[in-house]
Every structure is written in structure tokens, then in C-alpha cells.
Amino acid sequence: MRIPLVAGNWKMNKTIGEALTFSSGLSAFLKEETRKPGWPEILIFPPFTALPALSGALAETEVKVGAQNLSWEKRGAFTGEISGSMLKDAGCEYVIAGHSERRHIFGETDEVVGRKVRAALDADLHPILCVGETFEQREAGETLAVCRTMTEMGLAPVTPDEVGSVVVAYEPVWAIGTGRDAKPDDAEEVIDSIRDTMARMFKDAAKDVRILYGGSVKSINIRGFMLKETIDGALIGGSSLDPEEFLRIVVEVQKTRPAPKSFGQGE
Numbered sequence: 126m127r128i129p130l131v132a133g134n135w136k137m138n139k140t141i142g143e144a145l146t147f148s149s150g151l152s153a154f155l156k157e158e159t160r161k162p163g164w165p166e167i168l169i170f171p172p173f174t175a176l177p178a179l180s181g182a183l184a185e186t187e188v189k190v191g192a193q194n195l196s197w198e199k200r201g202a203f204t205g206e207i208s209g210s211m212l213k214d215a216g217c218e219y220v221i222a223g224h225s226e227r228r229h230i231f232g233e234t235d236e237v238v239g240r241k242v243r244a245a246l247d248a249d250l251h252p253i254l255c256v257g258e259t260f261e262q263r264e265a266g267e268t269l270a271v272c273r274t275m276t277e278m279g280l281a282p283v284t285p286d287e288v289g290s291v292v293v294a295y296e297p298v299w300a301i302g303t304g305r306d307a308k309p310d311d312a313e314e315v316i317d318s319i320r321d322t323m324a325r326m327f328k329d330a331a332k333d334v335r336i337l338y339g340g341s342v343k344s345i346n347i348r349g350f351m352l353k354e355t356i357d358g359a360l361i362g363g364s365s366l367d368p369e370e371f372l373r374i375v376v377e378v379q380k381t382r383p384a385p386k387s388f389g390q391g392e
């Protein structure tokens with residue numbers, strides 16, 4: 126059973142105070158609304174500095190927090206790095222590995238991303254592995270091959286027993302922060318192919334892995350993606366910074382693809 130997931134990636138935005146202002150808008154809404162059935166799982170990825178404050182502020186809600194990056198190392202002389210266990214300590218349940226900005230601006234390779242996925246699992250965090258082609262790769266007809274390689278290398282250190290706790294996000298690089306979203310049909314084709322790749326690697330266990338779409342998602346286009354059964358939710362950048370717009374997206378997901386059991390209704 127794959128529960129839809131709506132995840133907001135704030136990137137390098139918001140101070141601690143701004144994160145708390147966001148969460149008070151969210152908490153007020155959630156207190157009234159969470160009795161409605163079918164809520165997706167909701168996740169926020171603030172910058173590292175706001176993690177403890179935000180996870181504390183959201184403790185009374187079912188909203189979870191995660192980190193945007195982690196070190197592949199466990200501890201030691203790695204100036205500027207943050208380990209999985211530190212993130213766990215700061216209240217994280219999830220961590221993003223291999224976001225395209227990490228790959229393209231900071232030079233993370235598929236091998237590094239695989240090590241980060243492993244480090245996340247070792248720290249009892251759910252990794253969100255991001256994969257996606259550049260515009261040039263799409264134009265050259267390489268989209269499926271590129272995403273296959275990124276999936277294979279990112280998940281190489283994962284066992285079939287573990288893969289159910291991994292999430293994959295298909296984020297075409299040309300759609301991130303550009304306002305040019307992918308067509309739901311195109312996203313579906315790539316996501317189906319990513320699931321086929323995982324089925325070759327993990328057999329039946331691949332069925333449990335949630336695959337999100339990311340890239341210029343807004344409240345006005347999320348429905349088209351959620352109507353595709355293969356798409357399990359969204360990873361949202363710019364539109365996650367405003368609590369009202371973020372909640373509009375969450376509500377659209379709830380309406381379009383009600384979760385079999387609401388995240389807010391306990392076990």
C-alpha cells in the first residue's frame with residue numbers, strides 16, 4: 126500500500142523565525158482539517174539550521190521533517206558535513222539524496238549519491254533518491270537511460286528488504302524552478318520505467334517503493350500528476366515556501382488521490 130506523499134523542499138530559504146511562522150500557519154489548518162479522511166503523508170525539508178525548531182513546532186501534528194542532504198560518513202574530521210545520526214537527533218525521518226542541485230552545482234556523482242542513500246538507511250532515515258534528465262539529455266532521447274543509470278547506481282547499496290523504506294523522486298532538471306512542468310503523460314512514462322528498473326533489481330519489493338514527481342509543481346497542476354496511478358506524490362520547491370499554496374497542493378492530493386488510511390488517523 127503506497128500512501129501518497131507531499132514533500133516541500135525549502136532549499137536555502139527561511140530563517141528559524143520564518144520557519145516557525147510557516148509552521149503556525151500549517152498547524153492552525155491541520156488542527157481543523159485532519160479529521161477528514163484520505164490525507165497524504167506531509168513532509169517539510171527546511172535548511173539544517175531550522176530542523177530542531179521546526180520538528181518541535183510540528184510535533185503536535187502529523188507533519189514530518191527531513192533534511193536536504195547528509196554526509197556519507199558517520200562521524201569524524203569532515204568539516205562542514207552533517208551525519209545521518211545528527212539528523213535523526215534533530216528530529217528528521219527523511220533525507221534527500223542526489224537532488225539535481227547537489228549533482229549539478231556541487232558535483233555529486235552517482236557513486237556519492239549511492240553512498241548517501243546507504244548512510245541514510247544506516248541512520249534509520251528514509252532516503253529520497255532524486256533522479257532526472259537535463260534538457261539536452263531529453264532532446265537527445267536519453268531520458269529513460271539516464272534515469273535508469275541514476276536509479277541503478279543510487280540504489281546499488283540497498284537490499285530488497287530495505288527498498289520499501291526508500292522513496293524515489295523523478296525530477297527532470299529542466300523543470301526544476303523554471304515554471305516548465307513535465308506533461309503528466311511524460312512523467313508517467315519515466316516513472317513506469319524507473320519502477321521497471323527497480324523490479325529488475327528488487328523483484329516484488331519494488332512495488333512498495335513510492336515514486337514522486339518534482340519540477341514546477343503548483344496547486345494548479347498537481348491534479349494532472351495525481352490522476353496518474355503510478356505517481357505517488359510530489360517533491361515541491363518554490364511552491365512549498367508559502368504555507369497557503371503548500372496546503373492547497375496537499376488538499377488537491379487528498380481530493381484526487383485519497384490515502385487508503387489518513388496519516389492523521391493513527392494506526
Ligand code: PGA
Nearest residue numbers: 301302340341361362363
Ligand atoms: P520547484 O523545485 O518545485 O521549485 O521546481 C523542485 C525541487 O527542486 O525539488
